[in-house]
Amino acid sequence: MNQPDHRTPASGTGSPGGAHTSGPKAAEYTVPVDVHMFLRRDSAAGPLVLLTRRAGPVYATGLRHAPSGRLDGPHEDLVAAVIRETCEETGVLLDRAGVGSVVTLHHRAPGGAARIGVFFAARSWQGTPQIMEPDKCDAMDWFPLDALPEPMVAYCRAGIDAYRAGATLAVHFQQPGDPIAYHPATDPLTLAPTAGRTADGGVVPDEGVRDFAERAIGPIGTSSDSSWPRAESRVWRATGKRSGAWYVKQHQNQRFHRREVHALRHWARVLGAAAPSWPTATRTSSSPWPPCATPCPHRCGYRPWATCSPATSCSPLKTTPSCASG
Numbered sequence: 001m002n003q004p005d006h007r008t009p010a011s012g013t014g015s016p017g018g019a020h021t022s023g024p025k026a027a028e029y030t031v032p033v034d035v036h037m038f039l040r041r042d043s044a045a046g047p048l049v050l051l052t053r054r055a056g057p058v059y060a061t062g063l064r065h066a067p068s069g070r071l072d073g074p075h076e077d078l079v080a081a082v083i084r085e086t087c088e089e090t091g092v093l094l095d096r097a098g099v100g101s102v103v104t105l106h107h108r109a110p111g112g113a114a115r116i117g118v119f120f121a122a123r124s125w126q127g128t129p130q131i132m133e134p135d136k137c138d139a140m141d142w143f144p145l146d147a148l149p150e151p152m153v154a155y156c157r158a159g160i161d162a163y164r165a166g167a168t169l170a171v172h173f174q175q176p177g178d179p180i181a182y183h184p185a186t187d188p189l190t191l192a193p194t195a196g197r198t199a200d201g202g203v204v205p206d207e208g209v210r211d212f213a214e215r216a217i218g219p220i221g222t223s224s225d226s227s228w229p230r231a232e233s234r235v236w237r238a239t240g241k242r243s244g245a246w247y248v249k250q251h252q253n254q255r256f257h258r259r260e261v262h263a264l265r266h267w268a269r270v271l272g273a274a275a276p277s278w279p280t281a282t283r284t285s286s287s288p289w290p291p292c293a294t295p296c297p298h299r300c301g302y303r304p305w306a307t308c309s310p311a312t313s314c315s316p317l318k319t320t321p322s323c324a325s326g
Contacts (some may be wrong), residue, residue, distance in 0.1 A: 031114050036068040036159055038102065038121040039129065041142065048142040049160065050129055051149065054087065055138035060180050064143075064152040066160075068117075082120045089133055090140070093126040103162045107155050108173040119159040150182065154291070157182035158189045169193035210237065213238055213248045216279045223248075231273035246279075 028219040051064045062082045071078070083094045103119040119169050143149050145164060148157065155172065162170035169192035176181035177185050203272075214220055219241040227245065228238045233252040240243045251257040 002025045015051060031116055032070060033078070034068055034070055034115055034117045035081050035085060036066050036077055036119045036156065037086045037099075037161070038066055038119065038163065039086070039090070039125065040121055040123045043142075045144055045146075047145045049145050049148075050090070051141060051143055051152070052131070052137045054136065054153075058136050060153045062151065063181055065151050065156045066119075068156070078118050079120070082118075086122075086125075087132075089137065090129040091127055092129050094122055095124075098122050098124050101168075103159050103167065104169050105159050105162060106169075106171045106173075107156075107158065108115055108174055109155070110178040112175045112176065116175075117155065119163060121163070125210075140241050147164055152182045154178070154180060154182040154187060160188065161189055162191055163212035165191055167193075207235075209248065213246070217246050218242045 033055070040312050041048050042049075049066070051066055054061045054063050054065055067083065067086045067089040069088070071081045076084070079096055079099055083096065086092060087093055099120050099122050101118065102121045103117075105119065106114065106116040107117055108114040129140060132313070134242065141149075145160070148160065158170065158172040171188075171190045171192070173188055174186075174189075178188075210220065210223075213236075217240045219237070220237045221237045221241045228234045233256070234250040236248045237245060238248050242291045251260065257271075262274065280309065283324070
């Protein structure tokens with residue numbers, strides 16, 4: 001992470017129509033562009049993100065931050081820059097195909113200077129993250145996305161909070177005197193509405209899938225895209241307002257759907273108390289890829305379902321050909 005320039009950039013002046021009234025033309029307003037990387041991995045307790053701790057005579061020393069930096073010049077694009085910066089700080093190698101843009105943040109520091117931060121996320125890489133710049137970083141650890149450490153750079157925290165909220169664009173304009181470190185009482189994060197995205201930047205389930213799931217497990221509070229990198233099918237983690245957390249799966253075709261439904265009905269029973277509580281499945285959904293629902297394994301690793309909430313009744317769907325309650 002490079003130290004921000006806290007000087008206020010020059011801005012142009014002119015008439016409402018765009019023509020300058022008099023005097024020399026003012027310098028065009030520009031802002032620096034930063035790139036940030038959220039290295040993600042899953043655990044029994046939920047998703048984790050890698051954060052470093054700044055050290056030495058650098059900006060935000062002692063605060064947690066994600067790997068980040070600036071473009072080296074006009075020859076480097078945003079993705080190349082975040083791959084390079086991540087490697088320089090953590091030693092891991094990223095493939096462009098596995099790097100996804102998740103949030104763009106318009107940030108203004110307490111000193112008045114603004115900048116654009118482009119935040120990326122990756123779930124796979126080569127190598128093991130380690131401290132590569134000990135003069136700038138003295139710690140590197142994994143933290144739960146829903147239990148971030150303190151103190152933390154407010155700029156970076158704003159990017160993570162926007163990411164967790166499902167926004168792809170946000171504004172974070174701090175005021176003079178605001179702390180560099182995140183503090184909930186003074187944090188000015190404002191999210192721009194984002195259509196068609198879940199809390200993790202994935203695809204939102206369409207109305208047909210959501211209606212199916214809510215008839216099976218009750219009202220849904222939040223959902224996140226938990227799909228494997230496969231375009232033909234989708235998996236969502238749905239948190240019910242009254243019934244805990246569930247997985248809702250939309251298969252790519254009838255063959256895969258029948259195979260998984262058969263496995264849940266018959267093979268899964270050998271797991272006994274650890275078997276998934278499976279409320280329903282359908283072949284008659286308006287969606288071309290019928291969904292089914294199973295509880296979320298976010299707490300118990302490979303024996304996930306013993307502590308998840310039991311299925312609610314799915315009587316509205318019991319008339320469909322493959323409806324079942326587990």
